[in-house]
Structures are given as structure tokens and as C-alpha cells.
Amino acid sequence: LSMVIATYMLPPVALAVPLYMGLSHLGLLNNVFGLALVYLTILAPFTTWLMKSGFDSIPREIEAAAMIDGAGLFQTLRIITLPLAAPVMATSALFAVLLAWDEFF
Numbered sequence: 024l025s026m027v028i029a030t031y032m033l034p035p036v037a038l039a040v041p042l043y044m045g046l047s048h049l050g051l052l053n054n055v056f057g058l059a060l061v062y063l064t065i066l067a068p069f070t071t072w073l074m075k076s077g078f079d080s081i082p083r084e085i086e087a088a089a090m091i092d093g094a095g096l097f098q099t100l101r102i103i104t105l106p107l108a109a110p111v112m113a114t115s116a117l118f119a120v121l122l123a124w125d126e127f128f
Contacts, residue, residue, distance in 0.1 A: 024071075024072065024075060027067075027068045027071050027072060028068060028072055030068050031068035031069055031072070035065050035126070038064065038065070042061055042064065046060070046061070058127075062123045062126065062127075065122075065126065066119045066122055066123060069118065069119075069122070070115045070118070070119050073111065073114065073115045073118065074108075074111060074112070074115050076111075077108055077110075077111025077112070077114075077115070078104070078108055078111070080111075081104060081107050081108060085103055085107070086099050086103055086104060089102070089103045
């Protein structure tokens, strides 16, 4: 996780030349998919850090209690973990959209 945070310390301008070269090799210049890839590259470290802190705040005892009650791993994720992490996922999505909007306009 520290490497993910370290990549967020670089300003987006420092990534301009490597991203341009990568997009030109992939043939994604002047393309909506290329722009989405650039925004994903810039926003992924922040949203990863935010989501990790949110998922770490969910008590393990609740998941263990669901497992003891007979819930499987996927059922525990779907019924217990994801509803408890919904505020963090919404916040992360909102920040990502706002930061991408700010970069675009």
C-alpha cells in the first residue's frame, strides 16, 4: 500500500510523457478510452487508499459471526461486508468523479 501512496505523490503533469508514449503505442490517442485510462491511472492510488481504510474499519467479529451462523465467503461479502462499506464506496466514487471532472474541465 505504501507504493500506491507513493505514486500519488507525483503530480499528474509528471506522468504526461509516459502516458502519452503508452497511449500512442496502444493507439488510444484522441480516444475516449485513452482518456478514461489516464483518469484511472491518476485516481486509482487515492481511491485504493480510501477504500482500504474503509474496509479495514469493518470489524472482523461481524464477519466471523456471519461465518459461524453458516454464511459462506461470498454470502458474507454480499450481505455483511458490502453494505457496511457502502458509505466508503460512495465517497470514493464521488471523489473520483469530482477529481476527474476537475481535470477534464
